[in-house]
Amino acid sequence: MRSRNPLEIILLIIIILLLSCEVRVNSLRDNSVKEKMVLDLSGKWKFRLGDDISWKEKNIDDSNWEEIYVPSPWENQGFQGYNGYAWYRASFKLSKDLSDNQLYLILGYVDDVDQTFINGKLIGLAGGFPPNYRTAYDAFRKYYIPKEYLNKDGENIIAVRVYDNELDGGIISGKIGLYISGDVIEPDINLSGIWDFRTGDDSLFLKEKADDIKTTKLIVPAHWDIQGYQDYDGFAWYKKSFVVPKKYEGENMILLLGKIDDIDQTFVNGVLVGSIGNWNFKDIPKEFNKYDEYKIVRAYSVPAKILKPGAENTVVVRVYDGYRDGGIYEGPVGLITVDNYLKKNREIQSN
Numbered sequence: 001m002r003s004r005n006p007l008e009i010i011l012l013i014i015i016i017l018l019l020s021c022e023v024r025v026n027s028l029r030d031n032s033v034k035e036k037m038v039l040d041l042s043g044k045w046k047f048r049l050g051d052d053i054s055w056k057e058k059n060i061d062d063s064n065w066e067e068i069y070v071p072s073p074w075e076n077q078g079f080q081g082y083n084g085y086a087w088y089r090a091s092f093k094l095s096k097d098l099s100d101n102q103l104y105l106i107l108g109y110v111d112d113v114d115q116t117f118i119n120g121k122l123i124g125l126a127g128g129f130p131p132n133y134r135t136a137y138d139a140f141r142k143y144y145i146p147k148e149y150l151n152k153d154g155e156n157i158i159a160v161r162v163y164d165n166e167l168d169g170g171i172i173s174g175k176i177g178l179y180i181s182g183d184v185i186e187p188d189i190n191l192s193g194i195w196d197f198r199t200g201d202d203s204l205f206l207k208e209k210a211d212d213i214k215t216t217k218l219i220v221p222a223h224w225d226i227q228g229y230q231d232y233d234g235f236a237w238y239k240k241s242f243v244v245p246k247k248y249e250g251e252n253m254i255l256l257l258g259k260i261d262d263i264d265q266t267f268v269n270g271v272l273v274g275s276i277g278n279w280n281f282k283d284i285p286k287e288f289n290k291y292d293e294y295k296i297v298r299a300y301s302v303p304a305k306i307l308k309p310g311a312e313n314t315v316v317v318r319v320y321d322g323y324r325d326g327g328i329y330e331g332p333v334g335l336i337t338v339d340n341y342l343k344k345n346r347e348i349q350s351n
Contacts, residue, residue: 035106035142035179038098041090041158042176045070051085056117056159062089071108071176073168088160088171092178094152102186103150105158107141108174113163114141119156121149122194124219126226129163136226140174143219144192144331183351185344187256187334188248191240191315195220195328201235206270206316215239221258224327238317238328244335249309254341257298257317259330265318266300269308274300277320302335 047068054060068077074086105123107116112135113127124143127136150156162170197218198205204213218227220238225231255273257266263277277293307313319327336344 035104035181037106037175037177037179038101038103039092039178040176041092041105041178042070044068045171046089047074047086049079049082049084049086051087051161053161055087055089056115056120056122056161058119058155058157065089068170070171071173072170073111073172074164074170075168079169083164083166083169086162086164086170088158088162090158091155092158093155094150098178098180100147101180102147102190103145104179104181105141105143105145106174106177106179107143107160107171108176109137109139109172110141110160110162111135111137111168111170111172112165115161116141116143117159117161118145118149119151120159121146123149124222126222127163128228128230132228133163133165134226134228134230135165139223139226142179144190144221145178146190146193181332183348184332185256185336185341185348187332187336188253188340189242189244189335190332191242191334192220192331194218196239197224197236199229199232199234199236201318202237205237205239205318206267218327220328221331221333222327223261223325223329225325229326232326233321233323236319236321236327238319239314241312241314243311244307244309244313246310248307248337250304251307252304252338253302253307253335254338255298255300255302255315256332256334256336257300257328258333259294259297260317260319260328261294261324261326262322263293263320264298266298267316267318268302268306269313270316271306273302273306274298279320299341301338 044067046062046065048065068074070088074082113129114125115122116124123145124141126139126141128134160171164170194217196215198213198215202213218224224236255266255268263279265275265279266273276296276298317328
């Protein structure tokens with residue numbers, strides 16, 4: 001076996017270093033979120049066939065409902081061949097050590113369509129109900145729960161409206177429960193939840209009050225494809241109004257937008273604060289799926305002078321999706337002070 005000359009050894013070292021750098025960059029840009037279960041919700045839930053939107057409310061009488069095991073298709077539990085609407089309900093109480101955490105409800109996989117409520121408030125949806133039916137049987141359900149929706153001192157009610165079109169139905173698989181995120185930065189002002197949304201490309205959406213522009217409501221974060229816009233590629237706009245508490249007056253902040261599929265331009269109170277992707281294209285790229293902007297976690301600087309403490313603020317996100325799933329699809333989503341952002345980054349790196 002011949003020995004390598006010094007030049008070959010140097011070239012080999014350079015190649016190894018370049019490959020290791022590429023792997024590290026990709027891992028940083030596509031770092032998967034780890035959740036920690038804090039309350040297991042698998043087991044017997046209340047269950048009823050049919051559809052009545054009042055069943056989402058906390059105080060309805062469900063004492064005469066059936067019981068069904070979650071997760072498992074309802075076909076395996078005495079409802080063989082049933083296709084249509086059904087509702088699930090379950091209750092839980094928060095321990096004191098969880099009352100201040102940012103909590104997520106994971107329902108795993110629901111076949112085919114769901115709307116999910118906490119104490120009567122909508123926290124998530126996937127797919128489309130009739131007459132605009134769209135299945136979302138393959139969408140993983142992870143829904144952020146706003147703290148103001150929770151009863152910290154008593155019972156909380158989860159209600160899940162489900163529509164099944166064929167084959168298995170219901171909450172069919174997954175580790176069902178309440179979770180906290182283990183390796184992400186939780187914002188000081190959480191902006192997950194319901195946002196205004198419209199397809200197309202109209203800069204009038206940047207106006208503080210754009211009452212003349214028709215919008216729909218979407219859950220953020222979640223792909224728009226599982227919320228009635230299946231296979232839509234092109235331009236879209238998101239908008240969220242929020243109040244910055246006065247205690248953050250004079251604070252420079254970071255806007256966390258999680259991951260966006262594919263590229264974005266983001267504005268706070270009409271001022272551009274960040275952008276990912278090439279917005280100078282003249283023609284829609286034919287092979288947009290070769291780009292990896294959808295893997296990049298968004299974190300944009302928001303100077304204190306842009307924000308209006310104690311008053312209404314708006315964040316607007318212009319998105320272009322060129323291939324497959326689209327939209328603001330993974331969190332965290334919200335504002336955090338620069339000091340807290342740096343502190344939590346250090347804590348994550350040290351773990």
